[in-house]
Amino acid sequence: MTRFGKNSPIPYHYEPKTPMLKVGKRDVLTLDDCLRGTVILGGTGSGKTSGSARTLAKAYLKAGCGGLVMCAHDAERAQWEELAKETGREGSIIVMDATAARRINFLDYTMATLGAGGFNTNLLDIIKRISEAGDIAEGRSSSGENKFFYDSAFEMLGNVFPILHAVYESIRLREVMSFIDTAPKSPQQLNDPEWTEHSFCAKTLALASQLLDTYPDLEIYCDYWTERFPDMGDRMRSSVIATISSMLYPFMTGKLHELFCTDTNLVPQLAGEGAIIILDLPVHLYGKAGATAQAIFKYLFQRAMEQRERDAGKDFKKSRCVVLWADECQYFLSDQDTKFFSNARRYRTCGVYITQDVKSFYAALGSGNEHAADALLGKFQNRIWHANADHTTNEDASRLIGERLLDQMSKQTSDGFSASGGNTQAEGNNTQSGQDGHNVGSSTTVSQYLARIVPPNFFTNKLRTGTASNKYKVDAVMLKSGHTWRHTRENYVIAAFDQRV
Ligand SMILES: Nc1ncnc2c1ncn2[C@@H]1O[C@H](COP(=O)(O)OP(=O)(O)OP(=O)(O)O)[C@@H](O)[C@H]1O
Ligand SMILES: [Mg+2]
Numbered sequence: 001m002t003r004f005g006k007n008s009p010i011p012y013h014y015e016p017k018t019p020m021l022k023v024g025k026r027d028v029l030t031l032d033d034c035l036r037g038t039v040i041l042g043g044t045g046s047g048k049t050s051g052s053a054r055t056l057a058k059a060y061l062k063a064g065c066g067g068l069v070m071c072a073h074d075a076e077r078a079q080w081e082e083l084a085k086e087t088g089r090e091g092s093i094i095v096m097d098a099t100a101a102r103r104i105n106f107l108d109y110t111m112a113t114l115g116a117g118g119f120n121t122n123l124l125d126i127i128k129r130i131s132e133a134g135d136i137a138e139g140r141s142s143s144g145e146n147k148f149f150y151d152s153a154f155e156m157l158g159n160v161f162p163i164l165h166a167v168y169e170s171i172r173l174r175e176v177m178s179f180i181d182t183a184p185k186s187p188q189q190l191n192d193p194e195w196t197e198h199s200f201c202a203k204t205l206a207l208a209s210q211l212l213d214t215y216p217d218l219e220i221y222c223d224y225w226t227e228r229f230p231d232m233g234d235r236m237r238s239s240v241i242a243t244i245s246s247m248l249y250p251f252m253t254g255k256l257h258e259l260f261c262t263d264t265n266l267v268p269q270l271a272g273e274g275a276i277i278i279l280d281l282p283v284h285l286y287g288k289a290g291a292t293a294q295a296i297f298k299y300l301f302q303r304a305m306e307q308r309e310r311d312a313g314k315d316f317k318k319s320r321c322v323v324l325w326a327d328e329c330q331y332f333l334s335d336q337d338t339k340f341f342s343n344a345r346r347y348r349t350c351g352v353y354i355t356q357d358v359k360s361f362y363a364a365l366g367s368g369n370e371h372a373a374d375a376l377l378g379k380f381q382n383r384i385w386h387a388n389a390d391h392t393t394n395e396d397a398s399r400l401i402g403e404r405l406l407d408q409m410s411k412q413t414s415d416g417f418s419a420s421g422g423n424t425q426a427e428g429n430n431t432q433s434g435q436d437g438h439n440v441g442s443s444t445t446v447s448q449y450l451a452r453i454v455p456p457n458f459f460t461n462k463l464r465t466g467t468a469s470n471k472y473k474v475d476a477v478m479l480k481s482g483h484t485w486r487h488t489r490e491n492y493v494i495a496a497f498d499q500r501v
Contacts, residue, residue, distance in 0.1 A: 010092060010273075010274035012064025012320045013064060014031075014317070014320065015031065020033070020056070024495065024496075026485075027485045027486050027493060029382065031321060033381070033480055034059075034382070035321065035348065036345055036381035037350065037380035037381055037382065038056065038352045038382040039352075039377060039380035039383055039384070040386070041358070041393055042384075042385065042386025043356055043357070043386070043387055046387040047387070047464075047466040047474030048327075048354050049354070050474065051386065051466060051497035052384045052497050053327060054079075054083070055498075055501065056352060057080070057083050058086065058087055060350070061276070063321070064274060065320065065321045065322055066092070066270070066271035066274045066276060066320055066323075067275075068271055068277050068297070068322070069279065070279055070294050070325065070326040070331075071283070072283050072331050073282055073284050073327075074284065076278070076282065077095060077278050080093065080276065081278075084276065092275055094266065094275045095278045096277065096279050097280040097281060098255055098280075100255065100258040100262075102265060102266040103259045103260065103262060104267060106126060107261070109267065110122050110123055111170065113267075113304070120165075123171075124161070125299065126299055127247060128154065129295045130292050131150060132335070133288070133294070133334075134247070135366070136331060137288040137290075137292070137331065149239050150243060153240050153244045156229075156241075156244060157176070160176050161176075162215075162217070162218065163179075163204060163208050164204065166211055167207045172261075173251050173261060177248060179200055180201075180244065181241070182195075182199035182200045182201040183230075184199075184201070184226070185234075186230050187230045187231065190226060205226065208221075208222055250292065268297065268301035268303075269304050273320070274320060277301075279293070281293045283331045295334065298332060298334070302324075302336065305347040306347055309347065319348060320348070321348045322349050323349070323351075323352060324350070324352070326352070326353050328355060329354055330360040330361065337376055338372065338376045341379035341380070351380065356393075357388060357390035357392065358390075358393050361376065381481040382479070383478065384476045384495075385397045385476060385478075386463060386474065386476045387461075387464075387465050387475070393459070394456035394457070394458075394459040394460065398453075401452070401479060401490075401491060401492045403452055403453065405448045406448065406450075407446055407448055408447050408449055409444055409446050410445050412442065412445070413442040414441045453490065458477075459477070463475040463494075464496070466499045472498055473498060473499075474498075475495070475496055476495050476497065477493075477495075478492065478494075479492050
């Protein structure tokens with residue numbers, strides 16, 4: 001395994017109060033704030049990437065953080081390489097790209113590091129991430145009949161992995177497919193000598209039956225193949241097998257095979273030592289394969305960060321922070337993210353998710369899954385809103401910043417005759433009354449009403465979006481949950497970023 005940094009450790013800040021981002025003259029975003037997660041939203045060309053994101057990325061690099069950078073565009077790698085150079089961190093960059101010079105065998109890695117107790121679950125989780133990434137990249141959702149086949153496919157795989165693991169101690173995807181392809185298609189086939197002699201499944205089940213004393217749980221998995229699988233209807237069985245094969249086939253040959261099914265010289269733990277791992281397999285260039293590859297590595301990264309605390313012991317609070325960075329994050333969302341970001345501060349992982357609007361979150365997680373998208377968005381305690389024409393996002397931002405009571409004054413005047421003459425009183429105001437009963441008066445009433453502190457249309461037309469015409473300035477409204485900014489004495493502040501810095 002290649003060690004990172006040629007034994008020269010990268011210095012880093014770990015104090016929670018470390019200032020990361022100066023906001024105006026009087027406020028800062030600290031390292032502890034960053035650990036609570038940041039989401040950046042703004043319309044296309046509003047200045048997310050060249051404004052707030054760029055400034056934040058530099059702050060993470062300067063603070064000595066490690067990280068994982070997801071890539072939607074092919075420009076992402078060059079941007080990080082440039083920022084790393086500017087901050088003296090070029091030696092920290094490790095790139096996983098289509099050359100497959102850096103790779104990880106996810107089956108071996110899972111067995112070696114995520115093996116204890118939950119091996120089967122972890123491996124199934126990875127396969128789920130593979131299918132989820134494919135869904136997101138192709139804009140479909142696993143619902144209805146599709147979902148039924150996916151669930152059945154995961155159940156089938158969940159009955160293969162433990163048998164192969166127990167019998168052969170390692171798992172190869174080709175063997176998974178071979179086991180399923182040669183499993184008994186009917187109860188009669190179980191007694192067919194031809195099947196018993198030539199089927200990989202039959203041979204493996206025979207070996208498994210000899211291990212039942214050591215692994216008594218294996219009996220349940222073996223029963224699936226000798227009882228439930230042969231009894232399955234032909235149509236159902238072939239649909240489930242086709243679902244599995246469509247998920248695993250891309251890993252049998254080609255780039256995904258090279259990157260994830262050969263040997264290992266890149267592990268996500270390197271981020272904890274200061275490496276900035278860039279997954280230069282951009283979705284815009286490689287489509288579903290790029291999304292799948294990044295989803296697998298991101299999953300392994302999240303699991304590795306979860307385990308850091310256990311491995312570091314009591315000094316973990318002084319360990320290096322890492323950043324999980326996803327510009328155009330809609331390509332990389334996973335239903336696992338909500339769970340991960342609930343505890344990311346504990347794992348010393350700062351999430352930075354960037355996209356145009358909240359609808360991108362909704363669309364990525366599938367229709368009907370809006371509550372899941374809201375739950376995920378809710379895990380990011382720092383919000384940075386750039387100029388946007390999306391009503392939902394602007395309304396959301398305005399609602400989160402809140403309302404305050406404003407005074408409204410109304411003035412009424414009267415001019416008329418009273419039958420009886422005499423005085424007319426209007427509170428606190430002038431009233432003149434003549435003997436002829438002619439009254440002239442005015443009254444002012446003060447009432448209060450609730451108004452948005454920052455109305456939704458503020459985000460459409462009041463924030464600068466960079467370029468020479470704005471003197472390269474990009475504005476954003478920032479909110480830090482539960483915090484009052486010094487400058488505004490409110491929960492929001494307007495921050496200006498310079499595209500040339
Ligand atoms: N270094 C720079 N100097 C001047 N203008 C820039 C610079 N970088 C980007 N721009 C311009 O500034 C504007 C904001 O660009 P930026 O890429 O930051 O927007 P964005 O919010 O990330 O958009 P998208 O959602 O399309 O990624 C665009 O008009 C862009 O062409
Ligand atoms: Mg951008």
